[in-house]
Amino acid sequence: MSTAAQRTASSNPALQVAKPTSSLLFWLWGPMLLVMSIDPLIRLFAGKLPFTASFNSWGGWLVLPLVGAALTLAYRRRELRLDARQLTIASTLYTRRVPLSSMRLDRARIVNFAENPDFKPGMKSNGFQFPGFRAGHFHMKDGGKGFCLITDDSRVLVIPLRDGNSLLISPQQPRALLDELKRLADGSRRA
Structure with a gap:
């Protein structure tokens, strides 16, 4: 895939990661x-x-x-990249590439952990964490696993995956990213 076809935070504000404190x-x-x-x-x-x-x-x-x-x-390494087929999440020592076809975007939601603590990741299995920041692999309270890039607990985009796991990311504009993911997924289904 050409670099022109990939969308990064510099070309799309929906892909900017929320700034941590x-x-x-x-x-x-x-x-x-x-x-x-x-x-x-x-x-x-x-x-x-x-x-x-x-x-x-x-x-x-x-x-x-x-x-x-x-x-x-x-x-300091925090990045979201999006192309026509996958979302790439890069943070700290971890990179995860998730095909759009494996996402259950109809069940995705934007949560605030203070209001919805059930979505908050549990124990870290292989990750990087300190207060207000989580990156890597975590166990979820529902028994599944989650890959996280969380920099702001008040705006977390939770995307369930078809394998029962989840993605939890903190984009600057979570609604815009979710809309963009849905648009690309609808476009790939039609093609």
Whole structure:
């Protein structure tokens, strides 16, 4: 498929992912900085040097920021792409390509987790999560599985799939994306 035929967020506002709150990275960096500072502070209060020449002393100050930087870069990867046959959801370390024919768009709905907590994903099976952000594979409360890219709990497009699983995504304009998916699915049925 040519790149001109693919729709991305830059050419279609319905494919823009809702912006998460900026404080979300605090949940990644805050605990990491706390863990990094515990040992040096204990050593300092004990009257010792906060660092010694051994890797055990300063290694965390090298390794944890690298891990944090890698996780921050992964967190920033959020994209929806749509072509005539499939929706591609890319987030953090995960990419899922879902054919339009496998979606049950007649049962899709836009939910707010505060009002509809039954749709909220349960335990993470293979994903990336901190408050207000979920990406990857999760168990659903109804016993099924869900692939998530959730950046805003107040506007989540829930799309049931024919295999019993679900897609949960937070586009900037969920109604516009659902309408576009229905339009493409109707067009492919007619062809």
